[in-house]
Amino acid sequence: MTGPHLGFILAAYAIGFAVVAGLILWTWADWRAQSRALKALEGPRRRPAS
Incomplete structure (x- = not known):
């Protein structure tokens, strides 16, 4: 499928998710x-005065 780049893609998504979750x-x-x-x-x- 993505070959040797799968690790980089998953790491990028994980870091992005962590950053957004941290900001929230x-x-x-x-x-x-x-x-x-x-x-x-x-x-x-x-x-209030009644």
């Missing part, structure tokens, strides 16, 4: 950290 995980972790920081800055919520 990094973005998700940063989003969680920023959400926590924003909630800490908001402080306690007040009930």
